[in-house]
Amino acid sequence: MIGSRLSAPPLTLTIIVIECVVVFSYFLFYHPSLSFESTGFVMASNNVCSNCNKREEDAETKLLNCSVCRTTKYCSAQCQKDSWPSHKASCTKLGCLQLIAAIQANDASTVTRLSKTKRVLNGKVDYTPPPEEHMPDPYEMGKWTALHECVRKENKEMMKILVSSGAKLEIEDADGETPAFVASTSQRPELIKILLDGGANPNAMAQDGWSCLMMSARGGDYGTTKALLEAGADLHHGGDMFGRTAFDISSQQASGDMGTRMSQGESLEEAKAKHRRVAALLSEYAAKN
Numbered sequence: 001m002i003g004s005r006l007s008a009p010p011l012t013l014t015i016i017v018i019e020c021v022v023v024f025s026y027f028l029f030y031h032p033s034l035s036f037e038s039t040g041f042v043m044a045s046n047n048v049c050s051n052c053n054k055r056e057e058d059a060e061t062k063l064l065n066c067s068v069c070r071t072t073k074y075c076s077a078q079c080q081k082d083s084w085p086s087h088k089a090s091c092t093k094l095g096c097l098q099l100i101a102a103i104q105a106n107d108a109s110t111v112t113r114l115s116k117t118k119r120v121l122n123g124k125v126d127y128t129p130p131p132e133e134h135m136p137d138p139y140e141m142g143k144w145t146a147l148h149e150c151v152r153k154e155n156k157e158m159m160k161i162l163v164s165s166g167a168k169l170e171i172e173d174a175d176g177e178t179p180a181f182v183a184s185t186s187q188r189p190e191l192i193k194i195l196l197d198g199g200a201n202p203n204a205m206a207q208d209g210w211s212c213l214m215m216s217a218r219g220g221d222y223g224t225t226k227a228l229l230e231a232g233a234d235l236h237h238g239g240d241m242f243g244r245t246a247f248d249i250s251s252q253q254a255s256g257d258m259g260t261r262m263s264q265g266e267s268l269e270e271a272k273a274k275h276r277r278v279a280a281l282l283s284e285y286a287a288k289n
């Protein structure tokens with residue numbers, strides 16, 4: 001209680017000292033904007049060459065961070081080289097997670113820096129995203145890549161950086177899905193356009209036989225369906241367990257014979273009209289080819 005603290009000076013002094021230690025420890029160890037370097041406080045365990053265990057004060061030069069993960073220190077280029085076989089896997093995993101975090105934070109300079117390292121740009125990592133309001137219990141993304149994350153977060157700007165840095169467009173996650181395939185379910189045509197303009201395969205298929213076009217047709221997504229067709233998507237490519245193609249799926253959605261997928265806030269009639277428009281577009285392309 002405040003009253004008792006004020007009435008007992010020795011105890012107050014003790015508490016103030018404890019609080020100072022707690023606050024100081026917080027800034028020293030946990031405050032995100034302060035690193036050991038910037039505060040001038042250096043812990044011995046964090047300032048040892050990862051290869052030869054030489055301490056900074058015993059080394060001839062200041063220890064240098066690995067330029068990719070920036071967490072591992074070396075006293076010399078030789079030590080970095082010698083430790084590379086054992087550091088490579090953890091460095092790549094850490095780099096991939098840092099790149100994914102930078103995409104989430106819309107941090108263009110970090111995304112640009114990490115994209116220069118191909119093993120990170122095209123690296124795969126098992127990754128569970130942080131909980132969000134619409135997904136409080138996220139599931140693990142197996143063999144996830146930075147480009148997949150751009151699609152998931154619908155981040156066009158970061159996607160453009162990755163694509164211009166040479167990200168592999170046909171890279172697959174654990175379910176065999178390419179970024180373009182994931183984008184075909186997003187209802188955001190501008191995402192798949194960036195990938196298709198970069199040369200992504202419009203006929204990419206998931207392991208279960210569903211094609212990009214089947215996914216966009218199922219969602220009644222006119223813009224994505226049109227972008228796929230313009231990029232050369234094959235109407236007859238792929239098929240589900242009933243042998244249905246994109247056109248079959250779209251027609252059934254439009255008629256409501258097997259139920260109609262509706263978006264949030266959409267009436268059944270609005271949904272059917274949306275699917276009819278996609279079915280007409282597919283018919284138009286079928287007549288042309």
Ligand SMILES: [Zn+2]
Pocket residue numbers: 049050051052053054074075076079
């Ligand atoms: Zn060393």
Ligand SMILES: [Zn+2]
Pocket residue numbers: 066067068069070071072087091092
């Ligand atoms: Zn590293």
